[in-house]
Amino acid sequence: MTAFVLVSGPFTGGWVWRDVVARLRAAGAEAYAVTLSGMEPGSTLGAADVDLDTHVEDVVRVVDGIVAAGAGEVVLVGHDYGIHPVLGAVDRRPDRCGRVVYLDAGMPADGDPATASLPEGSVAGAAGGLVPAPVGAEWERWGSTAGLSAEALERLDRLAVPQPVRTLTQPLRLTGNPFDRPTTGVLCTANGSGISMVEMLVASGPPRFRVLADPRVGFFELGTGHWPMLSTPGPLAEVLLRAAADEGTRLSVPASAGARPADAGTFPLDVPERPRERRGRVDLHLPEAEGPRPAVLFVHGGPVSPDQRPTPRDSPTLLGYGRHVAGLGAVGATLDHRLYGLADYPRAAEDVTEAVELVRADPRVDGERIALWFFSAGGLLAADWLAAPPSWLRCVALTYPVLAPPPDWRAVPARFDPVRAVGASSPPVVLTRVGLEHPAFGTTVDAFRTAADRAGATVDLVDLPRAHHGFETTEHTEETRAAVARAARAVLRYVAGPAQA
Structure with missing residues (x-):
């Protein structure tokens, strides 16, 4: 019995x-x-x-x-x-x-x-x-x-x-x-x-x-x-x-979760290595260019295990993005933040702020021309920057993002809600949307676009109708390669100074 x-x-x-x-x-x-x-x-x-x-x-x-x-x-x-x-x-x-x-x-x-x-x-x-x-x-x-x-x-x-x-x-x-x-x-x-x-x-x-x-x-x-x-x-x-x-x-x-393309462990684009400096939680991928350059800080998703190896900034995805924007003439900054659980968003937000300050203080960076690029559930961390953007923030990029806490994410503080945060004063947004998104995440992207349209915010949409969440490590196709390149070009247009426009 x-x-x-x-x-x-x-x-x-x-x-x-x-x-x-x-x-x-x-x-x-x-x-x-x-x-x-x-x-x-x-x-x-x-x-x-x-x-x-x-x-x-x-x-x-x-x-x-x-x-x-x-x-x-x-x-x-x-x-x-x-x-x-x-x-x-x-x-x-x-x-x-x-x-x-x-x-x-x-x-x-x-x-x-x-x-x-x-x-x-x-x-x-x-x-x-x-x-x-x-x-x-x-x-x-x-x-x-x-x-x-x-x-x-x-x-x-x-x-x-x-x-x-x-x-x-x-x-x-x-x-x-x-x-x-x-x-x-x-x-x-x-x-x-x-x-x-x-x-x-x-x-x-x-x-x-x-x-x-x-x-x-x-x-x-x-x-x-x-x-x-x-x-x-x-x-x-x-x-x-x-x-x-x-x-x-x-x-x-x-x-698709276990599959790897023939060029597993690489980025969809063929990007050469660039000089890289490690500064605490942040890596700087440096361009071959003179004078202070714009910078793009990449913010991974999660939650991730504190014991995960490689850490996000050493993953093929962030390494690839950091090297790619460095090849386009900007400093690519990648970050390991401490989003280890749903209750850790405030701590992860502090890590992002600290990383921004470190990047802007570097003499090789033009501190008035910065973009923040968020991935997956890291998208919730964009809320603060959309709600009260500083003058130096020229662009926010979002790739297969979560843009509002799903209903059962009760441990996420209410402030981390980009759908509510986006407004007329928000910086331009470059949004990469995958067509084969998880329904619970896709609905938040739809809600964000509606809120952005209502507020008159600028959103550049990069659509991948046949791609999945996290496509960079599993789907090396013409569609994904073109989308990565297009999103990066859009971000660089917003942060570039007159001489590079």
């Missing part, structure tokens, strides 16, 4: 699973809704008594009790924050835990606190070591309330309790691989995530997402908000039973 261990997200306890438990038991399964320490209404435990390790031990005790009673497969379900104590328990009892179900939850790794995937400032209001429970409309900040009835929202308000802050800030410690066993992801589409988004991450996101294409990993979607145990308990129970039966959509790494 399958035994489900159900661990809920912040501010809630076992009561939130009431209707799901009833349906699972009616189907012949065992179900245990865990109320973690300090999370029961009226708890007398103080914040100092509870941290993430406490909650991990809570789940371990439940698992040990189930196994001692002779149950069959143990399926652990972690909703939102609940995936942290679930993974901690699996790490401590790897032989006693079977399948893990991520219910509208992130993918924490060793060393990650829950705050890494929470909205900015989520724990800032903690008083006495406790994060106050949301009330009413405040729940929306922690996840979509789509599908919740007025009665369900009232129940959340009435039974929610403050969350001990150390459960959210203490890093998760894992000694093994969380994906070394059958795994299921249940995605709540009204909260912004869906299988198509996961497919995008597998195809062109950081390499760590390739694990989601493992044949032991399956996916389901629920057309509801972030609280399916309250909004759709019947469909959720059905999905959990199907997950235990090893059903679910399987993903694969598309051929």
Whole structure:
């Protein structure tokens, strides 16, 4: 007999699973809704008594009790924050835990606190070591309330309790691989995530997402908000039973993600090496020209792993762009910024600002003629520069960009939204759009173009109807070569002085 261990997200306890438990038991399964320490209404435990390790031990005790009673497969379900104590328990009892179900939850790794995937400032209001429970409309900040009835929202308000802050800030410690066993992801589409988004991450996101294409990993979607145990308990129970039966959509790494052209490891254009100087996080690719020259700073996407090798500025893409603009007479600057997670946009923005100052201060650079060129999810970093452009910023280039945070990127601060930032005073934009873009990203590009047109902003469009996101390393075609050259020429026209125009 399958035994489900159900661990809920912040501010809630076992009561939130009431209707799901009833349906699972009616189907012949065992179900245990865990109320973690300090999370029961009226708890007398103080914040100092509870941290993430406490909650991990809570789940371990439940698992040990189930196994001692002779149950069959143990399926652990972690909703939102609940995936942290679930993974901690699996790490401590790897032989006693079977399948893990991520219910509208992130993918924490060793060393990650829950705050890494929470909205900015989520724990800032903690008083006495406790994060106050949301009330009413405040729940929306922690996840979509789509599908919740007025009665369900009232129940959340009435039974929610403050969350001990150390459960959210203490890093998760894992000694093994969380994906070394059958795994299921249940995605709540009204909260912004869906299988198509996961497919995008597998195809062109950081390499760590390739694990989601493992044949032991399956996916389901629920057309509801972030609280399916309250909004759709019947469909959720059905999905959990199907997950235990090893059903679910399987993903694969598309051929384009692993394929390489014959000239793998090179840039679509044949660009010779140029003199390169490394200055901290920044490399300068120098032209063969006299006098201060315009400069183009290239800003990669992400998130990327801090351990990724080669780092973005040593990748064929940024090396190629930096060398290409140097060959056109400008200084090509490439940057390794610290966008390691969705909550890191403020830190990455600081890195971009610091890099701009370094580039402008170099005597070989004309500090009044600068362009910033953003790629992929680095496009969100363009918002500050579009909203309040300095006089020396002559152009912003955007290549297969993300131009508004997708709905489930809750950890991204609101300021990083180029759709809202673009205006009449924005500098000219050179936008490279790929026709085979991930739908979640493509909609942000469409919204940006609409906002730019409405504001009267200048947008030069470079279209690649048959190209994919990240085409430089996988698609060396006449179309991609022409597009790279055209975008670079457009940028250089904006930054060139009269003598070079």
